[in-house]
Amino acid sequence: MEIMNHSARDAGRGQGPGPLVDPGPLVDLGPELTAEELQRYSRHLLIPEVGMAGQRRLKKARVLVVGAGGLGSPVLLYLAAAGVGTLGIVDDDTVDTSNLQRQVIHGTADVGRPKTASAAETVRGINPLVQVVEHRERLDSSNALEIMAGYDLVLDGTDSFATRYLVSDATTILGKPCVWGSILRFDGQVTVFWAGRGPTYRDLHPEPPLPGTVPSCAEGGVFGALCGQIGSAMAAEAIKLLTGTGEPLLGRVLVLDALAMRWREVGLRPDPEAVRPAALLPDYAEFCGAPVERELPAVDAAELARLLVARAAGEAEFLLVDVRETGEAAIVAIEGAVLVPRGELLSGETELPRDVPVVLHCKSGARSGEVLGHLLDRGYDARHLAGGILAWISRIEPAKPVY
Structure with missing residues (x-):
């Protein structure tokens, strides 16, 4: 799971609410x-725990949802339906066909549109009484405090460790609660972070995992319906916090194994030794170990196509290695590539031949670049495909599916 192995260890330290x-x-x-x-x-209004007072609080509430993706979709849908007065949406991405399997706030006609625009239109269609504020920009250290300052509550459904630390630190500085959710494959987690009243993300994860050790949803996949389960739990926690109803998930991480359909609860307490954010937010990409820029030898899609033709004619010799995962290669592949997942190469489980040049590729170039650096340090004659198979599809085989 995305953070189950990483966070279950840390969360277990809490041992209590x-x-x-x-x-x-x-x-x-x-x-x-x-x-x-x-x-x-x-x-x-018929529910005593919500009633007229609770609904009036929802009407006045201002809630910021970070990410209009898999988790942001059900969160926005249910908060809009519930009557939250103002919903802010932060996202700088556009809708892609591969999003539609789980990001239910977007439709086929929205492909290519900014996610904030698509989500805002859907929210208004559900409840025109809700005011929607689009923040069509990437949340970072320069704008997070300013954006979040105008809201009562923040919900974080992002899949980037850098953004998670950013959201947690910004809400800590501002003294605001944060409802957090995480998903990967069949596993999900949800909790409430609130500095001064409970733990924060830094109590769950004192340090980020090493780069490349935890796959993203784009690499590892995600069970679409899981987004609805975790996102609905996040929306419920938000409504409870806004109205003062029930017992919030403060100091408790709710964990779901959707494959076995089992929920469990892990206690989490604030760690007195955990790092607390300063008034100025740091560079989170650097904090999370973003790889240092390094000039790497590369080929573009057109050059690789020429090399493959030459290899087929016996005029060139090289090994084309796909470092993605098996499921990715089953969706789309470059003919003539040999599949050796990145982890096998970095761990030394699989060794590539040294008697021929090597060309690596992944989805976009990030993973192949990481493996390339590893091979170059070991004396290989190697390059990688700039832009990965996405560039190949765009330039050479546009009929192939994009995932």
Whole structure:
């Protein structure tokens, strides 16, 4: 799982619930409900724990959702339906066909559109009474505090360790709670971070994992329905915090194994030795061990195509190695490539021949670049495909699927 092996160890150190069980409502009472709102939210009004007061708090609430992807989709859908007054959406990406398997806030017609625009349109279609604020930009150290300052609550459904530390540190500095979720393949986690009242992401992960040791969803895959399960739990926690209803997941990490359909709970307490963020946010890419820029020998897609033709004619000799995972190669591959997953090469489990030049490729060039550096340090004659198989499809075989 994305962080199960990494975080179960850290989370287990807590051995118990956080210090606060009932923080009370996060938001004051908002304006009286209109006749239209009374009808729309009637099923909430019938629940004593929410009722008129809770719905008025939701109406006044301002919630920021970081990422309009797999987790952001159900979060936004349910918070909009629940009547959260203002929803902010932060995302700088565009909708891709491969997103549609799990990012249910987007549709086929949205492919190529900014995710914030697509998500905002869907939210307004569900509930026109909700004000949507699009932050069509990448969240980073330069803008996080300014963006988050205007909201009562932040929900983080991103799949980048750098962004997770950024969101946690920014909410810590601002004193705001953060509902956090994580998914990979069939495994998911959800909890609430709130500095001063409970643990933060740095208590769960004092240090980021080594680069490349945890696959992203694009590399490892994700069970689409899992996004709905974890995202719905995140939305429920948000509504509870805003209205002061029930017991929030402070000091408790809820873990789901969707393959076995088992939920379990891991206690987490603030670590007195954990690093606390300063008033100025650091460079999170550097903190999470982003590889140092290194000039690596590369071929472009057109050059590789010429080399493959020459190899077929007996005029060139080289080994084309696909360093992606088996499932990725089953979706789309370059004819003539040999599949040797990145982990096997970096661990030494598989050795490549040294008597012929090697050309590596992955999906976009990041993993092949990592393996290339490893091989060059060991004296191999090697290059990699700039832009990976995505560049190959764009330039050489546009009919092939993009994942």
